[in-house]
Amino acid sequence: MVLNFLKVFQLKKHILQVLLTLSALLMTTISHVAVAAYEYDFPEQKTQIGRELTDLHHFVFYVCLAIMVFVTIWMFASIFMHRKSRGVEPANFSHSTTLEIIWTAVPVLILIVMAIPATKMLIKMEDTTKSDITIKVTGYQWKWQYEYLADNVDFYSTISTPRDQIDQYNNDAPVPQGENYLQETDNHVVIPAGKKVRILLTANDVIHAWWVPKLGGKKDAIPGYINEMWIRADEDAIGTYRGRCAELCGKDHAFMPIVVDVVSQEDYETWLAANADTASDQIKSVAAAKLAQPKQSVATTE
Amino acid sequence: MAHTPTGLKRWLMSTNHKDIGTLYLIFSLSMLFLGGAFALVIRAELFEPGLQYVDPHFFNQMTTVHALVMVFGAVMPGFVGFANWMIPLQVGAPDMALPRLNNFSFWILPFAFTLLISSFFVPGGAPAAGWTLYAPLTIQGGMSVDMAIVAIHIMGVSSIMGAINVIVTVLNMRAPGMTLMKMPLFVWTWLITAFLLIAVMPVFAGAVTMLLTDRHFGTAFFDPAGGGDPVLYQHIFWFFGHPEVYIMILPAFGIISAIIPTFARKPLFGYSSMVFATAAIAFLSFIVWAHHMFTVGMPLQGELFFMYSTMLIAVPTGVKIFNWLSTMWRGSMTFETPMLYSIAVVFLFTIGGLSGIMLAITPVDFQYHDTYFVVAHFHYVLFSGAVMAMMGGAYYWLPKWTGHMYNETLGKWHFWLTTIFFNITFFPQHFLGLAGMPRRYADYPIQFTEFNQWSSVGAFGLGISQLLFVYIIVQTVRGGEKATDEVWENPEGLEWTVPSPAPFHTFEEQPTVK
Numbered sequence: 001m002v003l004n005f006l007k008v009f010q011l012k013k014h015i016l017q018v019l020l021t022l023s024a025l026l027m028t029t030i031s032h033v034a035v036a037a038y039e040y041d042f043p044e045q046k047t048q049i050g051r052e053l054t055d056l057h058h059f060v061f062y063v064c065l066a067i068m069v070f071v072t073i074w075m076f077a078s079i080f081m082h083r084k085s086r087g088v089e090p091a092n093f094s095h096s097t098t099l100e101i102i103w104t105a106v107p108v109l110i111l112i113v114m115a116i117p118a119t120k121m122l123i124k125m126e127d128t129t130k131s132d133i134t135i136k137v138t139g140y141q142w143k144w145q146y147e148y149l150a151d152n153v154d155f156y157s158t159i160s161t162p163r164d165q166i167d168q169y170n171n172d173a174p175v176p177q178g179e180n181y182l183q184e185t186d187n188h189v190v191i192p193a194g195k196k197v198r199i200l201l202t203a204n205d206v207i208h209a210w211w212v213p214k215l216g217g218k219k220d221a222i223p224g225y226i227n228e229m230w231i232r233a234d235e236d237a238i239g240t241y242r243g244r245c246a247e248l249c250g251k252d253h254a255f256m257p258i259v260v261d262v263v264s265q266e267d268y269e270t271w272l273a274a275n276a277d278t279a280s281d282q283i284k285s286v287a288a289a290k291l292a293q294p295k296q297s298v299a300t301t302e
Numbered sequence: 303m304a305h306t307p308t309g310l311k312r313w314l315m316s317t318n319h320k321d322i323g324t325l326y327l328i329f330s331l332s333m334l335f336l337g338g339a340f341a342l343v344i345r346a347e348l349f350e351p352g353l354q355y356v357d358p359h360f361f362n363q364m365t366t367v368h369a370l371v372m373v374f375g376a377v378m379p380g381f382v383g384f385a386n387w388m389i390p391l392q393v394g395a396p397d398m399a400l401p402r403l404n405n406f407s408f409w410i411l412p413f414a415f416t417l418l419i420s421s422f423f424v425p426g427g428a429p430a431a432g433w434t435l436y437a438p439l440t441i442q443g444g445m446s447v448d449m450a451i452v453a454i455h456i457m458g459v460s461s462i463m464g465a466i467n468v469i470v471t472v473l474n475m476r477a478p479g480m481t482l483m484k485m486p487l488f489v490w491t492w493l494i495t496a497f498l499l500i501a502v503m504p505v506f507a508g509a510v511t512m513l514l515t516d517r518h519f520g521t522a523f524f525d526p527a528g529g530g531d532p533v534l535y536q537h538i539f540w541f542f543g544h545p546e547v548y549i550m551i552l553p554a555f556g557i558i559s560a561i562i563p564t565f566a567r568k569p570l571f572g573y574s575s576m577v578f579a580t581a582a583i584a585f586l587s588f589i590v591w592a593h594h595m596f597t598v599g600m601p602l603q604g605e606l607f608f609m610y611s612t613m614l615i616a617v618p619t620g621v622k623i624f625n626w627l628s629t630m631w632r633g634s635m636t637f638e639t640p641m642l643y644s645i646a647v648v649f650l651f652t653i654g655g656l657s658g659i660m661l662a663i664t665p666v667d668f669q670y671h672d673t674y675f676v677v678a679h680f681h682y683v684l685f686s687g688a689v690m691a692m693m694g695g696a697y698y699w700l701p702k703w704t705g706h707m708y709n710e711t712l713g714k715w716h717f718w719l720t721t722i723f724f725n726i727t728f729f730p731q732h733f734l735g736l737a738g739m740p741r742r743y744a745d746y747p748i749q750f751t752e753f754n755q756w757s758s759v760g761a762f763g764l765g766i767s768q769l770l771f772v773y774i775i776v777q778t779v780r781g782g783e784k785a786t787d788e789v790w791e792n793p794e795g796l797e798w799t800v801p802s803p804a805p806f807h808t809f810e811e812q813p814t815v816k
Contacts, residue, residue, distance in 0.1 A: 064657070068653065075627055082633050095575075108617060201599075220599060253362070
């Protein structure tokens with residue numbers, strides 16, 4: 001098999017040897033990573049929507065993989081069987097209407113099979129009605145502001161990773177990076193488990209995007225717009241989830257993380273009580289005015 | 303016999319399609335190295351978590367200018383170079399229809415790029431808002447943004463003039479007997495590309511001009527405080543941006559469609575369906591733009607429309623892939639460097655196309671959007687699609703251009719190094735994106751370290767391997783085994799009826815196609 005392969009590509013043996021040595025070298029250079037835990041797929045989802053999203057992602061991926069396998073087999077079968085070095089005389093056909101109709105029609109069917117669950121999923125995700133609580137999230141260069149509109153809670157959330165862990169320009173004495181490097185903030189967003197949380201997104205300066213991978217989906221926070229998304233963390237999802245800004249927003253784009261604490265309803269209420277009234281009157285009136293506007297969003301789905 | 307100018311004058315004042323083609327190709331290759339150098343700064347910084355070499359602002363300048371240089375400096379002029387060299391030779395014309403325009407459209411390019419690159423030296427450095435130049439972030443930029451806007455205008459003028467030249471040449475200067483449906487597919491793909499260029503470059507010019515007036519003349523097209531709309535910019539940009547994607551890939555399809563039949567020793571399968579598929583892709587490219595903006599908060603109906611239309615692109619693209627595979631099927635294949643490149647392009651472009659289908663699915667795109675999954679996707683279509691097709695094309699036609707055969711062993715080396723390092727660089731980026739790493743990040747949480755290291759090692763290998771490409775080209779230009787007129791075994795096309803190297807003036811007597 002390998003020898004065949006060599007012959008096919010007219011590769012001389014020494015080329016293969018060098019290639020092998022090269023890849024061995026490469027493996028050695030980065031061998032310490034071999035033991036590390038590679039994350040290569042969506043992280044484990046903590047919402048029902050997130051799990052359905054992952055299933056859809058896997059479904060689409062496997063369909064694509066099947067197509068890739070089909071293309072690969074076809075191509076390599078040609079490469080092995082239909083080459084001059086085996087003395088094959090070339091055929092002379094150049095079209096086949098039947099075949100061309102088949103490989104136009106079959107992909108259309110495959111696409112329809114993918115489009116149906118995708119459409120259902122999308123309709124579900126865009127339905128922000130019947131929410132239990134509403135949090136308004138505002139992106140700034142480079143921090144997030146969270147306002148719990150009904151509960152008088154309002155705070156900013158800024159990265160809390162120490163600067164000396166980030167700046168490694170002077171490599172003499174690098175400060176070791178913590179487990180949650182670039183994924184820790186001074187104030188956490190707190191949401192109750194099992195409740196539908198509607199998130200209103202806007203920004204104060206440039207476009208940002210709010211994304212917590214384990215809670216599914218992201219959405220842009222755009223100045224002048226109020227976008228909507230919603231999440232419902234599982235009842236048993238109590239814990240801390242980390243996310244980040246996903247739309248280039250300038251110098252510190254990589255340094256405005258999101259940390260969400262999912263807590264029980266009681267803990268949530270306790271937390272609200274402890275943090276209520278932190279909103280300044282000015283912010284409250286601005287928020288109220290924004291909410292009162294009939295043209296709440298140019299672009300969200302109702 | 304017409305005169306043959308020499309020295310500096312030959313190049314500066316050239317109206318010869320071959321010389322101008324050569325200029326374009328050299329320019330494109332230099333930009334590939336410049337853009338590649340920026341990419342290596344990015345990969346060096348991303349080798350480890352933490353900031354080791356550059357500050358985040360400079361990092362953003364690198365990502366921005368890397369993309370601008372690669373898109374407008376390497377890929378687009380590269381294909382114009384191929385068009386200049388090959389379209390007259392393939393349609394049997396003595397030159398491009400508008401030779402002076404041709405000279406002008408090349409020679410304004412170096413000025414455009416001088417302007418763009420010199421923006422590194424103004425206060426605040428080069429543009430840092432990403433090659434998409436999204437408002438309002440671009441509004442914040444320094445004077446470098448204005449320099450980039452002017453540079454983009456010049457590049458646009460150059461592209462439009464080049465496109466006009468291609469259309470006029472193809473429609474008016476074909477040899478007798480060469481009907482439209484007998485044109486080589488490379489000519490067809492370029493004809494359609496030229497229409498795309500004329501349609502969308504002015505749109506891009508409009509978008510950046512609105513940015514310019516927002517920045518300096520008190521307008522508020524994209525500023526919500528003045529009643530403007532940041533999302534409007536994205537709509538206009540991607541109305542240009544998506545056809546632009548096909549501008550960069552259709553000529554590559556043309557090159558592949560020339561190479562595969564030659565080395566399969568069998569006519570191209572489904573010629574007319576190739577033409578219709580190309581036209582279909584071009585048409586669809588105008589109605590899919592908002593799939594780049596699924597997360598901006600479009601209405602459900604809009605998201606569904608753009609999801610369905612985007613998925614449809616898979617159909618004509620699939621037709622092309624299947625046609626290439628059928629061309630290879632029951633052929634009598636050999637695997638010279640151009641063929642190796644073409645096979646790799648078909649294989650790797652299919653990976654990029656399939657990840658494109660995944661990205662088209664709106665609900666899951668909410669996870670993929672703006673992550674490294676997208677970066678991996680578009681490098682699979684842009685590098686292993688467009689750039690590797692150009693490399694294959696260069697090996698394919700280099701004997702015709704120079705009169706010498708390139709060194710086959712070195713060519714294969716270049717192919718394998720490029721392909722292997724390309725995959726080491728970009729395949730892990732799929733995983734990074736799925737696991738949650740956003741693109742355009744100067745620094746990242748530690749769980750993304752391993753794949754970033756693979757990617758960085760691969761990138762340096764990929765970059766260094768390209769020095770071999772330059773070496774092979776220089777070696778072939780300077781000497782080597784004499785190439786025959788046909789170069790390959792019974793290749794199809796008028797370019798193989800002229801001597802190698804193609805003389806300064808060809809087809810002074812019109813050939814006839816039966």
